[in-house]
Amino acid sequence: MRRVTLILREEVDPYLPIEAEAISPEILSKNIDVSVFVGNEKKKLKEVFDIRVDGEAAGPSATEIVMVGDCHQVKRVGEYMTNGRIIIEEDIGMHCGDFMDGGTIEIGGNAGDWLGREMLDGTIICHGNAGNYCGSGYRGGRKGVRGGELLVEGNVGDYCAECLFGGLVHVKGNAGIHAGCNMKGGKLLIEGDCLMPCGDMYAGEATIYGHVTDFLPTFRETGKVTESGHQLIVFNGDLANRNAKGTLRVGSFERI
Amino acid sequence: MDYIVKNAWVIDPVNKISGEKMDLYVSNGRITDEEPKGAEIIDAGGCLTLPGGIDSHTHICGTKVNFGRYMSPEDMRAGRAPRRKGMRAVSGYSIPTTYGNSYRYALMGYTTLTEGAMAPLEARHTHEEFRSTPLQDGLILTLFDGDWGVMRAIAAGDVKRAAALIAWRLNAVKGYGVKLTNPLGAELWSWGKNVDCIRKPIPYFDISPAEYIKGVIEANEMLGLPHSVHIHCNNLGKPGNYTCTIGTMGLVPDLNKKRQTAYMTHVQFHSYGGTGWKDFCSRAEPVTNYVNQHPQITMDMGQIMFGRTTTMTADGPMEFNLYRLHQDKWSNHDVEMETASGVIPVIYRRKNLVNSVMWSIGLELALLTKDPWHCLLTTDNPNGAPFVKYPEIIGLLMSKEYRDKEFATIHPKTESRVVLPALDRELTFDEIAVMTRAGQAKALGLLDLGKGHLGFGAEADIAIYPIKPDKIDPSKEYAEIIRSFAQTKYTMKLGVLISKEDQIMADNQNRTFWCSPKVPAKYDMSKDPELIHTFNRYYTIRMENYPVDEDYYLRKSMKIETETTL
Numbered sequence: 001m002r003r004v005t006l007i008l009r010e011e012v013d014p015y016l017p018i019e020a021e022a023i024s025p026e027i028l029s030k031n032i033d034v035s036v037f038v039g040n041e042k043k044k045l046k047e048v049f050d051i052r053v054d055g056e057a058a059g060p061s062a063t064e065i066v067m068v069g070d071c072h073q074v075k076r077v078g079e080y081m082t083n084g085r086i087i088i089e090e091d092i093g094m095h096c097g098d099f100m101d102g103g104t105i106e107i108g109g110n111a112g113d114w115l116g117r118e119m120l121d122g123t124i125i126c127h128g129n130a131g132n133y134c135g136s137g138y139r140g141g142r143k144g145v146r147g148g149e150l151l152v153e154g155n156v157g158d159y160c161a162e163c164l165f166g167g168l169v170h171v172k173g174n175a176g177i178h179a180g181c182n183m184k185g186g187k188l189l190i191e192g193d194c195l196m197p198c199g200d201m202y203a204g205e206a207t208i209y210g211h212v213t214d215f216l217p218t219f220r221e222t223g224k225v226t227e228s229g230h231q232l233i234v235f236n237g238d239l240a241n242r243n244a245k246g247t248l249r250v251g252s253f254e255r256i
Numbered sequence: 257m258d259y260i261v262k263n264a265w266v267i268d269p270v271n272k273i274s275g276e277k278m279d280l281y282v283s284n285g286r287i288t289d290e291e292p293k294g295a296e297i298i299d300a301g302g303c304l305t306l307p308g309g310i311d312s313h314t315h316i317c318g319t320k321v322n323f324g325r326y327m328s329p330e331d332m333r334a335g336r337a338p339r340r341k342g343m344r345a346v347s348g349y350s351i352p353t354t355y356g357n358s359y360r361y362a363l364m365g366y367t368t369l370t371e372g373a374m375a376p377l378e379a380r381h382t383h384e385e386f387r388s389t390p391l392q393d394g395l396i397l398t399l400f401d402g403d404w405g406v407m408r409a410i411a412a413g414d415v416k417r418a419a420a421l422i423a424w425r426l427n428a429v430k431g432y433g434v435k436l437t438n439p440l441g442a443e444l445w446s447w448g449k450n451v452d453c454i455r456k457p458i459p460y461f462d463i464s465p466a467e468y469i470k471g472v473i474e475a476n477e478m479l480g481l482p483h484s485v486h487i488h489c490n491n492l493g494k495p496g497n498y499t500c501t502i503g504t505m506g507l508v509p510d511l512n513k514k515r516q517t518a519y520m521t522h523v524q525f526h527s528y529g530g531t532g533w534k535d536f537c538s539r540a541e542p543v544t545n546y547v548n549q550h551p552q553i554t555m556d557m558g559q560i561m562f563g564r565t566t567t568m569t570a571d572g573p574m575e576f577n578l579y580r581l582h583q584d585k586w587s588n589h590d591v592e593m594e595t596a597s598g599v600i601p602v603i604y605r606r607k608n609l610v611n612s613v614m615w616s617i618g619l620e621l622a623l624l625t626k627d628p629w630h631c632l633l634t635t636d637n638p639n640g641a642p643f644v645k646y647p648e649i650i651g652l653l654m655s656k657e658y659r660d661k662e663f664a665t666i667h668p669k670t671e672s673r674v675v676l677p678a679l680d681r682e683l684t685f686d687e688i689a690v691m692t693r694a695g696q697a698k699a700l701g702l703l704d705l706g707k708g709h710l711g712f713g714a715e716a717d718i719a720i721y722p723i724k725p726d727k728i729d730p731s732k733e734y735a736e737i738i739r740s741f742a743q744t745k746y747t748m749k750l751g752v753l754i755s756k757e758d759q760i761m762a763d764n765q766n767r768t769f770w771c772s773p774k775v776p777a778k779y780d781m782s783k784d785p786e787l788i789h790t791f792n793r794y795y796t797i798r799m800e801n802y803p804v805d806e807d808y809y810l811r812k813s814m815k816i817e818t819e820t821t822l
Contacts (some may be wrong), residue, residue, distance in 0.1 A: 142584075197711035242583060 001034045001064070002057040004028050006049040012038065017093070018048060021076040023067070025084025025103060042055035060084045060103075067092070069193045072112065078105050081122070094131070097124050100148070113157065119167070132157035132176070135169040145169065145186065161188045162165035164204060183246060196256070201238040201246035208250045216252040225249060258283045258292035259751065261718065264305035265725055267685055270709035274686050275303060275725055279659040282716040287528075289712045291667040296747060300787065301719050306661040306689050307710050308367030308717025308749060310696035313521045313556050313635040316357045317371050317385035317394070319378040319570045320597045324351040324585045324638075328566060328601050333440040333471035336432040343760045350565040350601075351636040359434050359760050360389040361646055364721025364742065367749040368628040368707060370395045370700060372486070372521065372636070373437055373570045375591040376403075377797075379429035383411070383809040386768055391754045393814075394708075394768045395700065396484050398431030399570055399595040400472060402442030404794075405787060410471035416822055419475035423820070424781035426481075428803035430810060433700075434476050437570035438490055439465040450573035452508070453490050453500040465490055470507050473518060477511045479773040482701025484512065484554075485517045489526045498539035501526040502546050519699055522558025522636040524618040530787030536610055537673035537800045540620035548626050554699045556634040559618030559649050560611065561641035562604045564764035569639065572596035593794055604641075606781040609673075612666035616674040622653055623679045628690040629698060646692070647741035653683045653691075655734035685725050705769070707814075716751040718745050767812040 006023065019037040027034055032053060033044050045051065057063060061083040067074070072091040079098040088096075091109035097116040104123045112133035116124045118138055125129060134156040137144030143162030155173035162178065164186040167187035171179075181199040183206060190197075193210035197227075198219075208229045219237035227233070232249040261280040266273050283292040299577055315321055325331070330816075334349035335356060339655045341605065346356035361369065365528070369392045374382045376398055386394040400422060409418035422434060440458050441451045451458060454466040468488065468770040476485045489504045491497035520526070529539035533781070547553050569575060572588055575598025579586035587599040604611045618640070625631035633650070637643040652659050656679075664730020665675060671677060683691075706715040723740035730737050747755040781787050791799035806813050 138330060138333065140328055142330075 001055050001062045002029060002033060003054045003064045003066065005052040005054075005066045005068060006045075007052075008071055008074070012048055014070075014073060016073065018074045019076060020045075020074050021037055021079045023065060023077045023086070024079060024081040025063040025065060025086070026080070026082060026193070027058045028065060029060045029084070030062040042191075058228070070109075072110075075112070077092075081105075091128070097122070100124075105107060110154070111152075116145065116148070116150045117149045117154075118144055118146070119150070120146050121167075122254070123148060124150045126152045128154045129154035129173065130160075133159045133162065135161045135164065135170075137163035137165075143184065146184075155192070160190075161186075164188055174210065180204075198246065198248050199238060200240055201244065201248065202241050203245040205247045206249070207232065208248075210251050212250045212253040214256040215250070219248055257297035257753075258752070259297045259298055259716075259748070259753075260502055261298045261305065261720070263302050264300040264720065266305045266710060267303050267305060267689045267725075268680070268710045269686055269690045270697070270703060271711045273710075274735075276403045279299045280305070280718065282365045282748070282751050284716075285716055287710055287714045294299045298720075300526075301746070302724050302726075303745060304685065304721045304723045304725050304740075305710075306719050307693045307697075307708050308364065308719055308722070308747070309361075309365045309627050310368040310700070310702065310708060311361070311366055311634065311637070311643065311692050312370050312372075312519075312632055312696040312700055313558075313640070314369055315568055317354065317389060317396075318374050320383040320570075320589065320599055321351060321374075322381070322649040323589065323597075324396060324566045324568050324599045324601075327587050327599065331566065331601075340759075342763070347594070350642045351380065354385050354392070355649075358391045359755075361750075362747050362755045362760060363758065364644070364646060365721065365747050366392060366718075366746040367747065367754075368395070368702070369484050369635045369695045370397060370432070372397055373399050373435050373488075374429070374431065375399055375570070375595050375597065376425055376429045376431070377591050377594055379431070379804045380809060383430065383633060383768065383804060386766065387809070387811045389766055389802070390763050391749065391760070391765050391768060393749075395432040395483075396430070396768070396770070397433045397435035397483075398426060398429055398610060399435050399437055400425075401435070401437045401570060402593070402595050404593045405790060406472065407440070407443070407461050407463060407468065408474075410468055411461050415471050415474050416478065418471055419820070420477045420775055420779035420781050421787070422475055423479055423775045423779070424787070426770070427772045430768065430804050430806065430813070431622070432770050433481055433486055434472060434774060435486040436469060436472060437595065438486070438492065438574065439468050439472075441490065441571060441573060442594070445572040445596050446590055451490055452566040454503055456687050466503075466507055469504060473508060473511070477517070478822060479820050481771055481773065482704070482818070483699070484516050484519050485674040486521055486664040488521050488569070488571065491569055492525045493528070493578070495528050495530040495532050495536045496541055496785055498527050498529055501543055505532070505546050505550065505553050508550070510550075510554050512552075514630070515698055516554040516630075517552040517702055518554075520553060520555040522634065523555040523557040523621055524560065524614060524638065524640065525636075527617050527621065533610060536613060538619050538620060538675060540624055541675060544621055544624035544631075547630050551630070554630050554632065556632040556636075557618045557621050557649075558634060558636040558640050559622075560604050560614050560619065561635065561648060562606050562611065562615065563641065563644040564601070564603045564640055565638045566599065567639045568597070568599040570595050570597045572598045573598055574598070578602070591642070592796065594789070599667065605694050609669055612670040613673050615666065616663075616670060616676040619652055619659065620674065620676050620679065622683070622691070623676075623681045624755045628683070629695045630686040631691065632695045633688075633691040644742075647738045650688055650692075650741050651738040654688065654730040654737055655732070656680055656682055656730055659733040682731050685730075716748055718746070718748040720746045722787060739790055764811065767814050768810045769814045769816060770810075771816045771818055773818045775820055776822055779822050
């Protein structure tokens with residue numbers, strides 16, 4: 001088991017983005033002498049972080065990366081990771097866990113935009129809030145998240161789980177506008193409220209325990225159901241699509 | 257800089273040079289017969305040396321291309337390359353950045369590009385994008401498919417007035433030639449309808465597409481333009497449309513000795529048989545038969561290749577039908593009184609019967625046309641496939657073995673609907689040279705300007721491919737052919753080395769060719785009260801703001817004045 005602890009140095013300008021796709025178990029289990037971009041400057045990872053390495057490396061699956069300090073400007077952490085663990089004690093920047101295909105990311109603070117974008121497998125747990133496009137696809141892409149589990153214990157921004165294709169996106173707080181729009185599969189669960197969800201939904205299951213504002217008129221009511229103590233109204237849609245097979249369950253709603 | 261290209265295996269169909277080992281002298285951007293002093297020597301090492309490639313129909317600049325970029329951010333995920341010495345960062349696959357287009361064409365040995373359709377009102381945008389396409393000369397065909405003034409003039413039988421209107425507009429927007437996309441379709445599309453082939457008159461104008469096409473062809477010849485009318489026939493992509501295509505070809509008289517009288521573009525999309533998608537089949541044979549017998553017609557293939565791409569055309573209703581088929585994204589645009597357009601992304605699949613038949617038809621057109629001067633190689637980039645697929649098409653045309661191998665991978669029912677498996681013809685290097693540069697130069701009227709050949713006085717556009725034609729058997733070593741046509745050893749444009757292997761060597765070499773017919777004062781439309789009234793009454797901009805400023809929008813303006821018979 002190898003544990004790599006990265007402590008963000010205090011002299012790093014908090015306004016400069018750090019492009020840190022190198023911070024993933026695949027790369028750091030082999031070599032910690034890698035470089036990252038700070039603004040437009042290429043720097044060694046050890047110039048940006050204080051690095052402590054404990055234990056021997058035995059492949060990415062036995063590697064744990066711990067990030068200490070407010071890393072809100074550190075982007076692309078865990079991009080393309082396939083195994084291992086990343087523990088982030090405080091905030092993390094944009095594009096965390098992009099395209100990840102396995103392993104676990106745990107975030108103690110808040111996450112930036114594009115958390116777990118187009119992830120294929122693995123687990124992301126965020127104890128704080130997440131930004132816009134949490135668990136979504138890339139702009140213009142047809143398939144977003146295709147597998148894995150994404151849990152956000154706080155609130156999320158707009159376009160959560162856009163183009164969801166598989167896996168589970170679970171939000172314990174509220175969501176912004178257009179959660180689950182263009183959904184093509186998978187499961188979306190929002191325990192709080194949201195605004196105008198699931199537009200152009202094609203298939204998949206979306207559940208909203210709270211109240212929906214600006215509910216779209218293109219959903220057909222099909223019945224009622226009780227799930228984990230919540231009375232839910234079931235809809236089929238989005239009927240703007242030719243063969244809409246999506247299921248949307250909401251606690252209460254108010255039409256647009 | 258002067259150059260001596262040594263040991264070049266030259267194929268130059270215009271000057272009847274078919275594979276001769278010779279030296280080429282380049283001085284002041286032209287080919288000369290005297291050895292220049294102090295010249296740099298490029299050793300071609302017996303490799304295939306051709307005139308610079310010319311694409312006679314491609315969509316690389318203009319508003320609809322940019323709409324494709326807006327609506328497909330996912331396309332920019334492919335083809336990314338970081339900045340290098342002398343090269344900008346590029347991205348995109350089917351609709352790359354302008355620099356991406358320019359670099360990739362240059363690496364393939366292309367030095368001249370023809371933008372297939374420019375809405376006159378959006379000429380500024382098109383010229384600005386051409387400014388940023390640094391390594392190729394640009395020609396821009398201007399859309400006249402729904403021009404109210406020309407339609408009214410031809411409906412009234414006044415072809416001279418139609419010619420004068422065309423001349424005024426070409427001069428104003430700095431266009432090179434006349435393009436008719438789905439003639440009169442744009443006008444009906446603004447009513448939510450489409451024209452049905454060429455015989456039925458459209459309401460309010462009382463003119464049929466056939467009359468319009470004939471009138472515009474006559475007007476084009478009156479103006480003495482270097483290129484003929486460039487026609488995208490009606491009924492694109494509909495089963496059974498080959499009758500309409502042959503009907504349109506039948507309208508074309510033989511009026512010009514130097515070149516064709518009508519250029520039919522992307523004919524693959526117009527050679528379909530059957531009555532519906534269930535009995536959809538190839539009708540490349542009757543179409544090529546007609547072309548073989550009528551030298552006044554030149555066509556291009558419009559080959560499709562399997563994979564992802566973006567379709568974009570001024571044929572708005574056809575794109576709407578495609579959108580209903582795919583149910584994906586769609587962009588549609590109406591350009592005031594001139595034309596329309598539509599853009600959607602598509603994927604051509606091997607497992608799809610219709611796509612497989614379309615793929616076969618393009619190849620059949622090229623193989624069944626006896627004279628390669630009358631069937632040019634294009635993909636209607638990016639509608640059929642991005643232009644980076646040209647080397648693969650060359651491989652398919654030169655090797656029966658490769659065609660059979662590919663044919664085995666497509667939909668099994670294709671065989672009963674096409675004639676491709678029965679065609680044994682394998683094109684030679686000479687024929688490929690005609691189909692990719694010499695034929696284009698002749699069709700576009702560029703031979704007199706020194707393009708498309710390597711004779712003395714010609715512009716020094718030279719492409720040297722890493723292939724020794726005397727030591728290769730294209731029918732067997734097709735993989736080698738594809739690899740070497742994908743990247744030249746050297747590409748030279750007007751005596752400037754623009755690429756060497758995979759490195760771009762130059763910048764800002766582009767020129768824009770445009771036509772300005774010399775019209776007598778009587779037909780000068782800038783003072784015509786009716787045209788001025790049209791602008792004041794119906795256009796969103798004033799007539800004096802309409803013309804494109806030559807100095808500001810064109811990097812290097814090449815004005816071609818033509819003699820008219822008005």
